[in-house]
Amino acid sequence: MNTEELYIWNYGIDKLPKGLLEFGRSDVCDTYDESKRQKFQNHGQWMWKNKDGWRENLPSVLYLVCNKKPGILQFDFLDKYSIKLKIVSEEFLSLLQENGFVDKYDITTVKVVNKKNESLTDKKYYALRINHFDNDSFHFGKGITYQSDLQKERGTCFTVYPDMKLKDSSIKQNFFVLDSIEYGDGIIFRERVLDKVLNLYRPEIYKLSDYSKIWNNRGNYLYGNELMIVK
Known part of the structure; x- marks a missing residue:
């Protein structure tokens, strides 16, 4: 046994230590347009499924938009279950892959930024869109x-x-x-x-x-x- x-x-969902992102304090977007009043938006259908699967491939980059100061964020894992995404650092992704968590997701790069599109961390991040549970x-x-x-x-x-x-x-x-x-x-x-x-x-x-x-x-x-x- x-x-x-x-x-x-x-x-x-709240009162997390410095460096982590609390529930509802970030948005995932696929588009940045400097000319728009609302500069970050979602134009694609990548987060939706129909009977044949995902409507669109993941974009080549996603933006995780946060109200944080540069240099603060250090998290290795952030869940976005409502759109079936797991956002992971490069370090955590390597650990997942080394331990058999492969061929279960689509993957794309994530830029962690503020509303001015300024980078908030030196760490590299990826979004995993889960296909197989x-x-x-x-x-x-x-x-x-x-x-x-x-x-x-x-x-x-x-x-x-x-x-x-x-x-x-x-x-x-x-x-x-x-x-x-x-x-x-x-x-x-x-x-x-x-x-x-x-x-x-x-x-x-x-x-x-x-x-x-x-x-x-x-x-x-x-x-x-x-x-x-x-x-």
């Missing part, structure tokens, strides 16, 4: 379900899985992405790469079992709480 611990890298790689086990009165009326709910395990522990892949509201805005990984992930810039990491405890009460578990894994 596979007993290897699984972890998730997932940021809360890893839901089928896991035994989810017994779930914990959260359901509001409105969800009961609609027949919907949220479910987290504290005992989730890999079906095949012999696979070489060590990082995983799920297509679900509960886990889709994070990256799941195996214990064997924990030390390498902790060497990246200020990750917020939890055991999957602990993440299940805090998921429905995220506001009470800010960055640095007692369940967070630190180096």
Whole structure:
């Protein structure tokens, strides 16, 4: 039986340390036009799918537009689950690729800029548009379900899985992405790469079992709480 611990890298929505980007504090755009009043825009259909797949290829460059001062941003991972993007640093991309996370995404360069199109960091970044999710790689086990009165009326709910395990522990892949509201805005990984992930810039990491405890009460578990894994 596979007993290897699984972890998730997932940021809360506010009160993050310097160098990280909080929820809602950045926009992804595909166009910069100096002549326009709103200089950054999205002109393409690259973020939308139809029955045959993505409507357009990723642009050759995307802009991550932030209200930050130059030199502050140092993050290695930023999730944009609503448009199925994971924005990663060059260092984190190398770690992903070295550990079997390949052939699952389209990739393009990201420029991290302010509204004047000035670069905010010396680090290199890439956007991964996920094409293949890893839901089928896991035994989810017994779930914990959260359901509001409105969800009961609609027949919907949220479910987290504290005992989730890999079906095949012999696979070489060590990082995983799920297509679900509960886990889709994070990256799941195996214990064997924990030390390498902790060497990246200020990750917020939890055991999957602990993440299940805090998921429905995220506001009470800010960055640095007692369940967070630190180096």
